[in-house]
Amino acid sequence: MEIAIEAQALDAGYRSGDRTLTVLSGLDLTVETGALLTILGPSGCGKSTFLRVVADLLDPLAGRISVLGEAPSAVRSRRDVGFVFQDSTLLPWRSVRDNIRLPLDVGQASLTRRIEDRTDDLLDMMGLGELADRFPHQLSGGQRQRVAIARALLGEPRLLLMDEPFGALDEITRDRLNDELLNLWRRTGATILFVTHSIAEAVYLGERVLVLSANPGRLLLDHDLRPVKQDGNRCRREDPDIVAAMATMRAALELAS
Ligand SMILES: Nc1ncnc2c1ncn2[C@@H]1O[C@H](COP(=O)(O)OP(=O)(O)O)[C@@H](O)[C@H]1O
Ligand SMILES: [Mg+2]
Known part of the structure; x- marks a missing residue:
């Protein structure tokens, strides 16, 4: 075990x-x-x-x-480690796609493992494909949480x-x-x-x-x-x-x- x-x-x-x-x-x-x-x-x-x-x-x-x-x-x-909170803090000025990609844009330099851009896979997996270009205020609570989960999964x-x-x-x-x-x-x-x-x-x-x-x-x-x-x-x-x-x-x- x-x-x-x-x-x-x-x-x-x-x-x-x-x-x-x-x-x-x-x-x-x-x-x-x-x-x-x-x-x-x-x-x-x-x-x-x-x-x-x-x-x-x-x-x-x-x-x-x-x-x-x-x-x-x-x-x-x-x-x-991926973390998802109750009030997922999506950035209001970034689209769904760019919120999911956020970990690629911040902090890569301090990582000891590079993470790949799996944004398209994650959009599919979480049923967010159609919503990729929307902004957080255009989503329901459930959709926002899906985005937060997708973002947490980005680094596998x-x-x-x-x-x-x-x-x-x-x-x-x-x-x-x-x-x-x-x-x-x-x-x-x-x-x-x-x-x-x-x-x-x-x-x-x-x-x-x-x-x-x-x-x-x-x-x-x-x-x-x-x-x-x-x-x-x-x-x-x-x-x-x-x-x-x-x-x-x-x-x-x-x-x-
Ligand atoms: N940053 C902090 N500084 C001081 N006390 C805190 C802090 N965060 C939480 N606490 C206190 O620690 C205890 C446990 O909090 P928390 O782990 O958030 O509880 P739970 O998630 O089970 O509701 C609470 O009494 C809370 O007030
Ligand atoms: Mg708590």
């Missing part, structure tokens, strides 16, 4: 002056390469903080973290970090993007960490669901859903096993808050 992420006794949080806010405490976690892991937890428990540490946007306070077998900074400099990242990417979308659009994400994951074999507030989304998408508790953030539940899913992480939302898993998550979340 290859390991994509390994955290050992990880503490993460924020320092300001001589004060330290410890958000995550003593986190031990191993994520297999190619896994699709979803993360639930009450607001403020440290979900985004954890993704920031993985992405090398924040140094751990203590403990160890390795990403794709290396320090997070090494992975970041090769652009092996081996690890994709998604922080409530569909949180602002209506349920039908969200369900559709969930299926697109699953297809993308099956095609690329990327490892995906996906934070969500939605129990239904966490259970539908995840091969494995983590529930974090707050103050300090700890791992409360680590639930493997592969036994109740078909090959390729397939399930139907109304399968009794899936409904039961959602109830388990709900109970854990109540404990966590």
